[in-house]
Amino acid sequence: MPDVIGGNAGRAYEQMSSEMDMAFKDASGQGRSVDDPAVWKICNSQPGPNQQITDYPVVFDVLKVSENCEDTTPE
Template sequence: MPDVIGGNAGRAYEQMSAELDMTFRDASGRGRPVDDPTAWRICGSQPSPNQPIKAYPVVFEVVRVPERCENAASK
């Protein structure tokens, strides 16, 4: 799994969507839909960065761009 933590979810989607089955999950715990990944920042991933991908979809835990990952419930 590439290390994309801290990056823009939209860029990750553009760069990896052809290679990976991926989904985005609101890491704040509020269950907000991630309709436009460009408005979200990646706080975590399953699998973790630099780990082999063994199951799909790959899950990116994200927060809105102005929010901080430290405030995310599932960071």
């Protein structure tokens, strides 16, 4: 799994969607729908950076680009 933490979710989707099944999850816990990944940033991923992908979909925990990833705790 590439290290995409802190990156733009839309860019990650464009670069990796043809290679893998992925899902975006609102890291705030508010259950917001991620309709446009380009306005979200990646705070965490399952599997984590530099880990082998063994299960799909790959899940990206994301927040709006104006929000702070440090305010979230990975599950």
